[in-house]
Amino acid sequence: MDIIISSVGLMVSVPVVAVLSCIIKVQSPGPVIYSQERIGFMRRPFRLFKLRSMIVDAEPDGPVLAVAGDRRITPIGRFMRKYHLDEIPNLWNVLKGDMSIVGPRPERQYYIERIIKLAPHYTLVHQVRPGLTSWGMVKYGYACDVAGMIERMKYDIQYLRNMSLSFDLRVIYHTLFTVIRGEGK
Structure with a gap:
């Protein structure tokens, strides 16, 4: 299912990505695609790909989560984040096998270390x-601090306890409505 959905999603999204790429280049110097190391299955690191929604070098002093009204986000980045369009390249990660369509949100090692200190079962x-x-993204949404990540994790643990094709379809269904309503950050 992951391979079929990601393949079709990548093919269908080519025109959207082409238009967004042009706008990203016009609005902000730097690369169109942004990559960042995340931790995945069995704690293996992988490169997550996204359309760049922030200025180049948005984190000069180390990892910082985006917050409402974040000045690092470009105008097109704000639009892409609202509709989750910046995450289209994640489909490549799914096709490669780094990710699945549904599963807990991958985080950076920096935040994982902080989460585990307060909630060891995050592992x-x-x-x-x-x-x-993820169920956490559908029910909680984006987190702007470690406390929010821990709160969202409760939904991801609920997902792990109840994993099934029907649960995955439920998450996908809710995600589609979240995207259509523009409830991203």
Whole structure:
């Protein structure tokens, strides 16, 4: 299912990515695609790909989560984030096998270390491939701090306990409505 959905998604999204890429280049110098190391299945690091929604060198002093009204986000980046369009290249990660369509959100090692200090059971999320979408993202959304990541993790643990094709389809269904309504950050 992951291979079929990601392949079709990549093919269908080519025109959208082409238009967004042109706008990104016009609005902000730097690369169109942004990559960042995330931790995935069995705690293996992988490169996550996204359309760049922030200025280049948005984190000069180390990792910083985006917040409402974040000045680092470009105008087209704000639009892409609202509709999750910046995550289209994640489909490549799914096709490569780094991610699945549904699974816990992959985080950076920097934040994982902070989460584990407060919630050691967070390590359970690494027993499955991280997802393009997750029950945590559907029910909680983006987190702007470690406390929010821990709160969102409760939904990801609920997903792990109840993993099934029907649950995955439920997450995908809710994700589609989240995207259509523009409820991204």
